[in-house]
Amino acid sequence: MDLITLTGLRVRGNHGVFDFERRDGQDFVIDVELGLDLRPAAHSDDVADTVHYGELATRLAEIVAGPPVDLIETLAQRLVDACLADSRVARARVTVHKPQAPIPLTFTDVSVTMTGTR
Template sequence: MNGRISLRGLRAKGHHGVYDFERADGQDFVVDVVLELDLSRAAVSDDVADTVHYGELATALVGVLTGEPVNLIETLADRLLTVCLADERVETAEVTVHKPQAPIPHDFADVAVTLRRSRL
């Protein structure tokens, strides 16, 4: 039974960006993750060991967000995808990185990059 685990709106302060002030001051990044995997074993066993523990996943993702700075949110999204696919049960992962305080001199609602990767 294929299914999805979604984690949306995970927020952490990181020091990513092209500009020196972004690296120095940091800013919030918001991440949405969707994992596709077989959830049949977990549905029957009712055991967290048979699925992706979303609390542990969130901690690992925050570690990337608050970790080594990168220039581009494309690179950041790729690193987050690697974390999501570290669990062999995950068949496909999609990560969206939002940069709500992007240095754009105009009003804007959102800046985001979405990457999707499958094992297949």
């Protein structure tokens, strides 16, 4: 299985359990790995024969910037579902990073990774 990887998509969203997270929002960082057969695109040299990663990035950003959810697990599942909407994608692995999570300790990142398969 071949891979398309999109790393570090930064989008402002209003997800979280606390009222101030939904009110003020914060940045979320999204990493995506798609498993699919890239040979048709490699042979044709035509973007129509692959997943257009620019269009995918736009769709994922719309979801992150869209209606809020409490948990980043829910957000990650919505992003996995969006990736699998393209029938050529056999596997989608999505990591949602929440680097400004409301934790009263020094930390670098909190993330959730979910994988979906066809």
